[in-house]
Amino acid sequence: MKQLLIVGLGGAIGSIARFLVSKLNLHWHFLSIPMGTLTVNVLGSLLIGFIAGVSARTEVISPSMRLFLMVGICGGFTTFSSFTNENLTLMQNGQFLSVLLYTGFSIFFGFLAVYLGYVASNL
Structure with a gap:
């Protein structure tokens, strides 16, 4: 139950952040590309990569915090970040x-x- 709450809280934060960042679609256009979504996907990938890298080299991020950050916040922010992180793992x-x-x-x-x-x- 604790893990569900951790992921749920992080997911709520990530979803709210995604909503706010995706508002860029209303103000920033480039070749009709949905820039808000692109920005969310790239930022989420950068964030999950950073967290995964820190977690792999140190014990600074506890397993619960990693769950909160990677599955919760990054997952709520964009599932694309999980997709790219899984591809990195496969490549490694x-x-x-x-x-x-x-x-x-x-x-x-x-x-x-x-x-x-x-x-x-x-x-």
């Missing part, structure tokens, strides 16, 4: 084919799922 383990397949499948099936969900909403 020399599983390059898995990186290509995971990335390719995620993008392809993600687009397909969004499209099918959109189509289903119009039935």
